[in-house]
Amino acid sequence: MKASELIDFRPKFFSTFKNYSREKFSADAMAGLIVGVVAIPLAIAFGIASGVGPTEGLVTAISAGLLISVFGGSKVQIGGPTGAFIVIIYGVIQQYGIAGLTIATIMAGVILVLMGLFRLGSVIKFMPYPIIVGFTGGIAITIFSTQMNDLLGLGISDVPANFVDKWVCYIGNLGNIDAWSAVMGVLSIVIIALTPRFSKKVPGSLLAIIIMTVAAWLLKDFAGVTSIKTIGDLYELPSGLPELRLPALDSDTSLFATMQNLAPVAFTIAMLGAIESLLSAMVADGVIGDRHDSNTELIGQGIANVVVPFFGGIPATGAIARTMANINNGGKTPVAGVVHTFVLLLVLLFLGGVVGRIPMPCLAGVLVMVSYNMSGWRTILSMCRKSVAGVTVLFVTLLLTVFFDLTLAIEVGLILAIVEFMKRMMESTSISVIRDEMEVHHDGENGDESLAIPKGVEVYEIEGPFFFGIANKFDELTRMTPPVPIRVLRMRKVSFIDSTALHNLEIFIQSSQEEGRVVILSGVNDNVDKVLTKAGVKVMVGEENVCSNIHLALARAAEVANEMGVEQ
Numbered sequence: 001m002k003a004s005e006l007i008d009f010r011p012k013f014f015s016t017f018k019n020y021s022r023e024k025f026s027a028d029a030m031a032g033l034i035v036g037v038v039a040i041p042l043a044i045a046f047g048i049a050s051g052v053g054p055t056e057g058l059v060t061a062i063s064a065g066l067l068i069s070v071f072g073g074s075k076v077q078i079g080g081p082t083g084a085f086i087v088i089i090y091g092v093i094q095q096y097g098i099a100g101l102t103i104a105t106i107m108a109g110v111i112l113v114l115m116g117l118f119r120l121g122s123v124i125k126f127m128p129y130p131i132i133v134g135f136t137g138g139i140a141i142t143i144f145s146t147q148m149n150d151l152l153g154l155g156i157s158d159v160p161a162n163f164v165d166k167w168v169c170y171i172g173n174l175g176n177i178d179a180w181s182a183v184m185g186v187l188s189i190v191i192i193a194l195t196p197r198f199s200k201k202v203p204g205s206l207l208a209i210i211i212m213t214v215a216a217w218l219l220k221d222f223a224g225v226t227s228i229k230t231i232g233d234l235y236e237l238p239s240g241l242p243e244l245r246l247p248a249l250d251s252d253t254s255l256f257a258t259m260q261n262l263a264p265v266a267f268t269i270a271m272l273g274a275i276e277s278l279l280s281a282m283v284a285d286g287v288i289g290d291r292h293d294s295n296t297e298l299i300g301q302g303i304a305n306v307v308v309p310f311f312g313g314i315p316a317t318g319a320i321a322r323t324m325a326n327i328n329n330g331g332k333t334p335v336a337g338v339v340h341t342f343v344l345l346l347v348l349l350f351l352g353g354v355v356g357r358i359p360m361p362c363l364a365g366v367l368v369m370v371s372y373n374m375s376g377w378r379t380i381l382s383m384c385r386k387s388v389a390g391v392t393v394l395f396v397t398l399l400l401t402v403f404f405d406l407t408l409a410i411e412v413g414l415i416l417a418i419v420e421f422m423k424r425m426m427e428s429t430s431i432s433v434i435r436d437e438m439e440v441h442h443d444g445e446n447g448d449e450s451l452a453i454p455k456g457v458e459v460y461e462i463e464g465p466f467f468f469g470i471a472n473k474f475d476e477l478t479r480m481t482p483p484v485p486i487r488v489l490r491m492r493k494v495s496f497i498d499s500t501a502l503h504n505l506e507i508f509i510q511s512s513q514e515e516g517r518v519v520i521l522s523g524v525n526d527n528v529d530k531v532l533t534k535a536g537v538k539v540m541v542g543e544e545n546v547c548s549n550i551h552l553a554l555a556r557a558a559e560v561a562n563e564m565g566v567e568q
Helices: 012-018 022-049 054-071 083-117 129-146 148-152 163-172 179-198 204-222 255-288 294-311 320-328 335-350 352-356 360-375 377-384 388-403 406-428 468-480 499-514 526-535 537-541 550-563
Strands: 430-434 437-440 449-452 457-463 486-493 518-522
Touching: 012 054, 012 335, 022 054, 022 083, 022 204, 022 320, 022 335, 022 360, 054 294, 054 335, 083 129, 083 255, 083 294, 083 360, 129 148, 129 163, 129 255, 129 360, 129 377, 129 388, 129 406, 148 179, 148 360, 163 388, 179 204, 179 360, 204 360, 255 294, 255 320, 255 406, 320 335, 335 352, 377 388, 388 406, 406 468, 430 468, 449 550, 457 468, 457 550, 468 499, 486 550, 499 518, 499 526, 499 537, 518 537, 518 550, 526 537
Parallel strands: 457 486, 486 518
Antiparallel strands: 430 457, 437 449
């Protein structure tokens, strides 16, 4: 087998040029230009909110956006920093520093590449929806809570990281609200919220930044208002191309020990990146009528996250908002994503002075609207009217994300979802013990009829998946029933059997035979039959005691009963 058949890696970018035309390039160039403009405020805002800076946000949008467009599996996916990573990045920097973030991001990139190579792209799509809604809502609340200091101009130099402590600190400093900053922040939110009503093409965040940057400049230079903080007041402005950086490890800690400590964080970054990028690609597919390659997309995302940290970037993934902006403005191929990165590069190289004049309250307003759009409150309200179990998983995940961290939230959410799934699976599987007479319903076994069960014979009918939860129930049931010489296991509706159930079945057969009883299998489907054959179960009971339907099984049971001298 060829390596190309083993590895599912077919970037859309390289197949684009087979039928590429001037018309497609014109559409891609225009879409890329607009998306690049849209991405400017978001890249800057996400970089600052993550605890790094505007330069790092732009560098991530440029380098990750380029790599994801070139190596990804979607025609229109736009990659870069997203709001979902803010909470994780900020926490990693607080605990492990920039070097720790660099290592965790590279590790996450490797995990994403491996997930793509092992063809796990389709598996990621099965992440339970309540968990996705829960952690997305939790992230939205956390992002919102991090913006109050800049939005209201509270001037707090060291905001606590803990959610509760953060709000206690805000409330304690309400007397320090700067009126100019608060007005600018609120007006930014209003502009972003109202812009779509007047124009679908002009991004509200960009319009708000332009208006508020001009307003801040006028207030400072002509009205003497100096209380409004700008990016240039707090951060070093971008200048020139980013240089290659290597993580500076703590001399007291080995690389392996650091990687061990960061493994859970890296896994969370990888899973979150995979989920967000594939969801974005799926949404895009529905709009453009195409089908992305999920494994290639994961590999492309992984390559980006391995490379970006060496230039000072942060974790990146597919961005739904920018991807939809690309589609809505006519983007046809990954070339649009490449053009958008060049637009951002020009900003990084030549517009650093302009970036430095952007007021912090305006950026906070941008992120408040990002958190609102992420919150999914309508979806949450809709789900509250449905499954209680789903809502429980949702709110547990949401609250753990807010009050603890995303890693714990996803872990606990998955455990709850699995427990709920097992509960439903157990409810869908039944085991019954039948004696004297049984009803055979029309499902391929010669119609509805009543069958007499010979004396000394009992039928165990298993309906549904035979897995570890049901295996214990089966074991208890067999111990409770009075001993009879012949046991028939009717397995016509057993769709699969796991290792625990198989083990219990082997013990059941072995103990029955040691007690001088005979076990007969009835109606085993092909998939389960292969498992039983491989495990040697059919040899244990004897080929003559494996019957294709209940009629043959009962006939065989009557024959064995006669041989054993059981009176009928």
